Amino acid sequence: MQIAEFIAKTKASQDLAVRAITMKIDNKLVGRSPVGDAKFWKHKPPTGYTGGRFRANWQLSIGSPSAGVRELIDKDGSATIAAHGSTISAAKAGDVIFLVNNLPYAKRIEEGWSRQAPVGVVALTVVEFRTIVDDAVNGVRNGTTASEFAQGYSTYKL
Template sequence: MTFALDLQKFAEKAKAKADDAVGGIVVRVAAELDRRSPVGDATFWKSPPPKGYVGGHFRANWRLGVDVMPQGEVAGVDPTGGRTQGAIIAGIPEQSAGKVYYLVNNAPYALRIEDGRSRQAPTGLVGLTAMQFQKIVDDAVEALPE
């Protein structure tokens, strides 16, 4: 094997690891945002909920954008976050390194939740997740195979 081929194999391996690390980081950040996301609990509301109310609209509105920020609100609910997380994971490109990722929530009350106006998230969630970002990166890199 020549030196040039050795370098090419090294570059390919490094690129694959970078792709895996970036994908893992996006998945972990999305999971943390989902875990911290409040799901409407009408027992604490001043007014009764609409008939048939099911919480989870905020969770359903977490969206992934790759190189472009998603716009608009998503209809419906996802109380467990499973469907939304699945869509985010499916949206991560195989060659994920070198791209800009946006995890956004366009629910009209998202900023109020981040400002602490939720009993379930009194200190918000995005800022707290951002404070954990270095640990999320470290964990994703540590999880890479040798």
């Protein structure tokens, strides 16, 4: 009986750590994504242009990467983060989790074409990955990660 309880607790802790890591990476990618500011562009933007499409095109999925692009605008990233909440809450240890941005100019942004993200978005987050994992695991150990999830996914912290 005690072994079964230990296994269940350990599995739940692993799942919670995976969710916390995914949430933190998602928050960083969305929050760091540049929002177009046409006043710095060499050419005039299209009529009716508004920034926030790149930020809105982060797509989170489990098992296989999302295809296509979204025709949404999300200047502050809150709607994108909120939309990912149900997928993150379903994530479990062992799942393959994808965070993709399929916009044609995503690669250019990652290569430093944006003055708002001169070293990219993903590369900077990859550099921080070990710290993200350590913080998530420590949060599971001391119980603070559960309270983060109780607050919801709608706010991101950089």
